[in-house]
Amino acid sequence: MTTPRGARGAVPRHDDRRRSFPQVAPREAPDGRFAATWWGNAWVEALEDAALDPARLARGKAYAGRGHVDAITVTPGRVVAYVHGSRPRPYRTEIRMRTLGDDGWERFLDETTARPDHIAALLDKDVPHALEAVTGLLPAPGDLVPDCSCPDDGYPCKHAAALCYQAARLLDEDPFVLFLMRGRGEQELLAELTRRNAALSAAETTAAAPPMPTVPARAVFEAAERAGLSLPPPLSPPDRPGRPAVFPPDPDAPDPLALDLLASEAAARAHVFLTTGHDPVAALTPWQDAVRLAAAHPGSGLTASTRALYRDLAYALDRTPTDLARAVAAWRQGGAAGLAVLEEPWDPPAGPFDRARPALIAADFPAFRPWRNRLSTESLQLRLGRDGLWYGYESDAGREDWWPRGAPDHDPVGALTDLLGR
Structure with missing residues (x-):
């Protein structure tokens, strides 16, 4: 007798877009790195490049090395774990990232299917560099957004840094974890790659049609001109740019x-x-x-x-x-x-710039110092562009090392809110 769906004792349905990993045992890294693969190290570098406090990164790396990160759960766009700190109760910590859209996955699947060695590499738990170049699987600086229940407002705090370092070890062991972070599960990807590979193989074995006879274009145009005929309309442009040729590695060839x-x-x-x-x-x-x-x-x-x-x-x-x-x-x-x-300070006319400071104070933000088109605190800055948008910047306190952050906005309060992630 078959067990009714949903009845007690039924086998639960596998969720291909949610994976949990047990706590990673502490281990020593002789070279100081937490990852052994190029994609694992690229993941770590994305967080390190965006971090505002190297000291917090160092503490996070130490936490990861001592096994303070509990079991990790990965779903599309999110990595979550509880991380033990100085208090008895662990903190809920997560790293968020953007998932790939349908166009990005189409490029990934097309590029992978076009090269049998790419499919073989993925099945062998390896990520070819060419796939990253085509699809942007790995996060760029600023793509990883940390969040933690601890009171530390660092970017990132040491608990989020520890989670990121431990996640790099998961990527080392199984690159399909990276694909899940970007939005697609392993079984889903393998099924689609199998389908496309079968369709490509069938197309390649189909007998080619005999070549059509050709006529030089110049001869056609000259004949049409002699007969008083107009040229045909131009062909419709393609929907998207063509794909470049695949350049095999060669030590004597250009990069x-x-x-x-x-x-x-x-x-x-x-x-x-x-x-x-x-x-x-x-x-x-x-x-x-x-x-x-x-x-x-x-x-x-x-x-x-x-x-x-x-x-x-x-x-x-x-x-x-x-x-x-x-x-x-x-x-x-x-x-x-x-x-x-970024590069051109200027003197804005009276109006939006003069109204920005009272608006920020009314929204309970700290007082900003004006200079030309810029409003600054010790670590935050808003710059008014000639296009009428406010652009957010961040720096370590006490340093004039300003980096663009957040999305521009016509409202200075909106730009600052996006910068702070409120």
Whole structure:
């Protein structure tokens, strides 16, 4: 007799989008790292690059090494665990991140299916660099958002840092944990890859149609002109840019990542020009174009290859990699307008700027000091752009090391609220 669905004793349905992992045993890391794979270390670097207090990171790493992180639960966009601190009761800690949209997963599945060695690598618990370059699976600086029930308002606190370090160990053991963080479960992905791989194999075994005879285009146009016929309408442009060729690794060839980046950029630029008649890059200065290029590249600044991209672009324009990283953060915050806000202080006319300080005080925010288009405290800053938007910035207290944070807003209170994550 079959057991009715939902009856006592029935086998529970497997939830492919929720996985729990037992407490990771403490272990020593001889080289000081908590991860052994490139993607595990990239995950850690994303948190470290965005952290405002290195001392909290060090304490978090020590907590992770001493086994203070309990069982970890991973669901799309969220990593949750209880972390033991100095008090008897552990704190509920989580790391949030953006999940990939349908277009991102389509790129991932297309790229993986196109290369049998990519499927083999994933089944062997390995992540090819090419998949990260196409889809941006790994978080960029600022993509990881920590939260903790402890009273520490650090970004991140030591408990969130400990959870992030321990999560890197899970990624080392099983990269499908990373895919789950980004929104898709292991069985779901494997089923779709199997289906697409079967369809591709069937298409490749289908007999090819005989080639059609060809006629030079010039001969057709000349014949049409002699006959007084008008040219046919142009073909409709494709929906999206074409995909670049796959460049196999070769020690004697140029960097395949750089070639892929340049080819992708050329395809995207040509597609925009073809569909709009406008070249989106023509009006940019070399510096703006370098910032745009670095900001548009998935995972910029995380892996060895993309760190080399930052270094080379910065060197070519007589800037430092830190200058470029700060400019990339501004570009991601507001495009060319955001970069102008970073680099060009100006004197705004009376009006919105003068009304901002009373509005912030009325919303119970601390008093801000004005200077040109900027309002500042010891660690927070709002900058009014020429586009009428307020842009949030953050710095360590007592240091003039301002970094763009949050989303711009027409309302200074809204921009500051987004910056503080309220």
